[in-house]
Amino acid sequence: MATKQTETALSELAKPVQQQLSQYRVQQIQAVLSLLDEGNTVPFIARYRKERTGSLDEVAIRDIEDEARRLMKLNQRRQEVLKIIDEQGKLTPALRQNFARATVIQQVEDLYLPYKQKRRTKATVAREAGLTPLTEWLLTFPASGLDAKAQQFVDPTKDLPDLPAVWAGVHEILAETFSEQAAFREWIRQFTWQHGELTSKLKRGAADDDEQQVYATYYDFSQPLKQLPPYRVLAINRGEREKILTVGISVDPASILQYGHFRLVGQHQGPAVAKVTAAFADAYKRFLGPAIERELRRQLTEKADDHAIQVFGNNLYHLLMQAPLKGKVVMGFDPAYRTGCKLAIMDPNGRFLAKQVIYPHKPANAKDRAAAGPAFKQLLEKYHVEMIAIGNGTASRESEEFVSTILKTLDHPVYYVLVNEAGASVYSASANARAEFADFHVEERSAVSIGRRLQDPLAELIKIDPKAVGVGQYQHDVPEKALDAQLDRVVETAVNQVGVNVNTASPELLTHISGLTATTAKNIVAYRNENGAFAARQELKKVPRLGPKAYQQAVGFLRIIGGREPLDNTDIHPESYAAAHQLLTQLAPDGQIGTPKLQQQLAQLNQAKLADQLGVGVATLSDIIAGLSKPGRDLRDSMPAPLLRQDVLTMADLKPGMELQGTVRNVVDFGAFVDIGVKQDGLVHISQLADHYVSDPSTVVTIGDVVTVWVLSVDENRHRIQLTMRAEQHD
The missing domain is CATH 2.40.50.140 (Nucleic acid-binding proteins)
Incomplete structure (x- = not known):
């Protein structure tokens, strides 16, 4: 739970967050930040605190949370920098005001640059030699007498033996000063973004390193920065990392130099103009240009990374939310050539029934290949298999043909589905898989996983690292920490939107439930194994280390099927049970929920009026009605069902x-x-x-x-x- 200090900081950020996220009301933002500080999870807030947030969903709540965290970091960095400048005795009211107007960390860093402790430069040496007064005098654009004035600073003891050395020192001071001016950096940054192009060329001598010509598109490529699609940025970056491409940003410097002349020289004339403009041109060439290029390329990469992470997250969500295949006996089929195809049969609840290895493909001998068909058919008939899940890896094509041929000989319909087996080998070699199937070979565990993926994709895929499921683009190029954080969010959202059967859920699945940790998830399973199935949600309070706050956050997402309390098989939170029972007393005195009669009665209610009578919000009442109408509802039931096949194409x-x-x-x-x-x-x-x-x-x-x-x-x-x-x- 957040500390009081953090809570206060977040409360102060409600209005600044609203300025950035104007689609939300400040009251909504305040409510979200307060609820987060109270230790509530995002799924809990989205599902059970709709009255306070105005029914914001998980995406909106995370947007607000992320913006608040960003502003906290911005404020923290701003205060650090202000303190440093103040300790130098250089903090003026105008400078403080400039810092206050900064909305991103880059602006803070630009303002801080002139005061930042830096390594010893040529400009530093020139200042130590006493050339600052001459530099300041030059910027007054005197009409004449430049060399005469500079002669006063010639001093061999300070490594200024002649006029060229003096003017070289002044040039360095000017160039460094110009490069550190925040206004210059911001203008050049925006100009380069608007008019610059990202260019890439084949690196000299690198043609042989790109035998497949993966990067041929980028051998002589340019595109405006603001038009670059994210995937192209990541592709070019990868080509550069692999030393195939040379990459840079191209922009016409004439307009930038003209801008510098306008800002620094204006209407001034005289011999100082040439020295000032030369210093600005050098500042751009040596300092500003390369720095802005690095910044913009970093911004392009960060934007592309964020986009790739979002794509991966969106794909993962829909993968996890695929419709389960309920009530079917399923065979998992892990194809292979030499080592044989591993078969595993699961009952409708995913419980393992049997396993076998067959050898239908070469290089197996003819005798083993001949025996594979009858053995496979016998398994189908013995266990009344209704569906076959074939992994799409090595030998899947031949296995699909084999299965299709056998199915045509059956006197009852059996179908197969090609299942993406990405990550199955990762799970099969994991400690969790070894614990569940200690005496199985790795490939046999894969067959179980493939079959269960068809039965319940969410429950099975949750057991592996999300990065192993293969549904993204360039996921190996993006920052791993940011990718993991986003995928954890996606998994949390999916699991809690669906809910879990607390009496069958694995520890891996329970870990992602709102409010639970790996420890409390394992404790729930241990308690269940020791004391038998939970008969009511209330019993969860007896689980070790599952405190009141964790219980509050988790219980609404944990279902009990066939327990003492019918409401325990709904997503109605126990804190709303009193209102739900009061409503049932009026409409269904027998306590039966989910009946057609009750559904009809609930659909005809005046929710606004009834909410007042029951003392709950309209949004909460609406959710209560949905839970009473369809107990045990599963959002995934509305998703497309798997595409079943009996025949094969080439x-x-x-x-x-x-x-x-x-x-x-x-x-x-x-x-x-x-x-x-x-x-x-x-x-x-x-x-x-x-x-x-x-x-x-x-x-x-x-x-x-x-x-x-x-x-x-x-x-x-x-x-x-x-x-x-x-x-x-x-x-």
Whole structure:
């Protein structure tokens, strides 16, 4: 929980945050910051404190939190710098006011630059030699007598033996002074951003290092800075890191030098003009230009990193929120050649039933290949398997053909689904997997994971590092700490939006529930194993180290199915049970919830009037009504169901114009990759996603969507399939 000092700081930031996030009212921002300081989690605030926040969702709450944290860092840095300048005796009211107007840390650093302790420079030496008065006199633009004045400063003992040495020292002081002026830096920064271009060229002698010509697009490339898409920035950065490309920012310096002349010289004339303009030109060449280029490239990279992280997070959310396949016996099928295909069967609740290894593919001998089909068919019939989840890794193509052939011989329908097995090997080798299946080989654990991914993607994928699921772009290039933080947020949002069955949830899943930690999650499972299934939410209070605050934050997201209290299988918080029971007394004295009759009655209520009677807010009442109408509801049930298959396609089967259905596997800046039932996913380029202009693919498709596509072209040699979702393009 936040300290009182932090709470006060956050309270003071409500109005500054509102200035940056004007879409929210200051009262909403104040409420969010206060609730965060009280130790509430974002999912809890979004779900159970809607009256206080005006029904802000998780995204809005995190926006407010992030802006408040940014402003806290800005204020902290501003105070640090002001203290340093004040200790130097150089803090004036005007300078303090300039710092107060700074809205980003870069502006603070620009203002601080002249006062910053720096290494010894040529300008420092010139000042120590006593050339500051001559420099200041030069800036008055005297009409004549420059050398005569400078002669007074010639002093061999100060390493100023002649006039050229004196003027060289003055030049250094001027150049450094100009480079440290915040106004110059800000103007040049904005001008470069508006008119500059990012350029890249093939580095001399690097052609052989790019054998696949991955960076061929950027061998002679330029694009205006403000038009660069994030993925292109990251691609160029990677090419530079790999020493394939030489990268820089190009901008016409004439306008910048003209600006410097206008600001420094104005209408002045005389011999001093040439010296001042020469010093500014040198300042730009040596100091300002390179510094601004570094800053802008860093800003481009940070923006591209943030975008890539957001893309990854958005894809991960939709991956986790894929519809579960409920009530089905599932076989997980982990394909392989030499070591055999590992099979694992799970009951409708994900409980492991059986495993086996078959050898349907070469280089297995003919006898083992012949035995694979009957053994596979026997397993299907013995355990009444209804669905097969085939991993999409090595040998998946051959395994799909094998499965399809067997399914055609059955007298009842069984379907298969290609499952993205990214990260399955990571989980299989983990300590958690070893603890659950100690006597299994790694590949056998993978088969279990693949099957469970089809049954409940959220519960299974939560067990692995989100970075291993392979649904991003350039995720290995972005800052790992920032990526981890964003993915943790996404996982937290997804898990809490869905809720979990506290009697079946794994410790990994429980860890992401609002208010719980790894320790309390393990304690819940340990308590459950020792005392049996929880019969009521109230029993959670007996779990060691699960205190009142943690209980308050977590309990609404933990479901108990078939317990003593029907409301425990809803997302109604126990703090609202009294109001819910009062409502049920009026409408359903038998206490039955979720019945068609009750749903009809609830739909006809005057919520505003009833909320007053029950003493709750309208938003809370609305959630109570939703919980009573559909106990055990799962947001994922409204998501697209997995695309089931019985037959298999090859790339050779694909012809331009062919209409197919596919599942979106990944969404990136330049389009979407769609699984159409062949080994290679097809690409729907951004220009082929819709009949209208699309700037962001995620506004059209998300991971898990089942879409209709048409084949544009097939390149078997390069394993590339081009698809379209534009009906008129097909026509």
